[in-house]
Amino acid sequence: MEREQLISKWFNNELNDQELEAFKKLEDYNDLIQLNQALQTFKSEEYDTAEALDQVLNTINSSKKETGSWTKYIIRIAAVLAICFSLYYYTTTLDTTYTTDISEKTYVELPDQSTVNLNTKSTLVFNKSDWKKEREVNLSGEAFFKVAKGSSFHVKTKTGIVTVYGTQFNVKQREQFFEVICYEGLVGVTYNSQETKLKPGDRFLILDGKFIANEKEKNLEPSWLNDESTFKSLPYKQVITEFERQYGITINLVNIDENQLFTGSFTHTNLDVALKSITVPLHINYSKTNNTITLKGE
Known part of the structure; x- marks a missing residue:
């Protein structure tokens, strides 16, 4: 019904x-x-x-x-x-990501007042919600860290892990290149499951999968913070790659041994001055066409 x-x-x-x-x-x-x-x-x-x-x-x-x-x-x-x-x-569990482009740098303040200077073409990732539980960042590229005192602090890269307790250090991770320089405090670098302790001035370098012994670092901070890239007995191809990254150009090498070692630096603020810095010491000629530069050996 x-x-x-x-x-x-x-x-x-x-x-x-x-x-x-x-x-x-x-x-x-x-x-x-x-x-x-x-x-x-x-x-x-x-x-x-x-x-x-x-x-x-x-x-x-x-x-x-x-x-x-x-x-x-x-x-x-x-x-x-x-x-x-x-x-x-x-949003509270989502990772925070900072990315720099060609010729760009940025400054990042982490949740505990630790700071990071991120070099060009680099990426930094961390999670704010988990920070109190675990101070950890993921880095691709290069960054200079000033870490506030506290629990262990980890920088993870695809090549190795850097662990510190309150210090200043620089981490550079590029293709076939992994470098950590300690400027203050004590740094532990884990590579292939083995940890190496770095004191102020110590430098850890893996180049093309091999450990490279280096002399002490005398500077108090990395040169790129002052718009300059510095190299000590590194293959010329590493210099060229960094140059391309900083200036957003393409460099072609003609009759040049890219594995020859180079010691020197170049500025990030003047292309012509920078070119002379990486060519004159090796007696290399160069020519420019739009965004392409050709370096030619004698």
């Missing part, structure tokens, strides 16, 4: 026992009883049952609409809150 028929028969006291049980199972049974009691107060001898029934049904339908409207509203609020919570969780 339809709901409206049950209500009509109940209102006219025409329900049998089976119908009465069905009526009591209606979801708005209590509302109907309360409405009926309220209507009894206004009944008179000329009471119109049909009209009363219409009033009750209209009231109930109106009530159901409002209830449905409120239900939809609450569902919408719940959905919005769920989305907000999801966004909050997502």
Whole structure:
């Protein structure tokens, strides 16, 4: 039996026992009883049952609409809150990434006031939400770190891991090149599952998969912080790669041994001066065409 028929028969006291049980199972049974009691107060001898029934049904339908409207509203609020919570969780657990382009450097302050100077064409990644639990960054490229004292601090690269407790050091990880220089404090470098401890001035270098012994570093900070790249007995191809990275140009070598060792530096602020710095000592000629430079040996 339809709901409206049950209500009509109940209102006219025409329900049998089976119908009465069905009526009591209606979801708005209590509302109907309360409405009926309220209507009894206004009944008179000329009471119109049909009209009363219409009033009750209209009231109930109106009530159901409002209830449905409120239900939809609450569902919408719940959905919005769920989305907000999801966004909050997502953004607070998301990694923070800093990336520098050609000829670009940037300064990064970590959650514990440790600082990082990121050299050109480099990427630094860390997670703020996990920082108190674990001070850890991932580095691709080159960066100079000043680490605040505290729990162990890890710099992860695809070549090796650097661990410190409060110090200043530089990490450079490029293709077939991995270098760590300690300027202050104590640094541990893990490479091929073996850790090497570096004291101020010590330098750890892996070149083409081989460990290279180096003399002590005398500078108090890496030269690139002052817009200059410095090399000590490194293959010329490493100089050229860094030059291309700093100036955003392409260099072609003609009749030049790219594995010959080079000691020297070049500035990041003047292309012509920089070119002379890397060519004159080796008696190399150069020519420029747009963004391409050709270096030619004698």
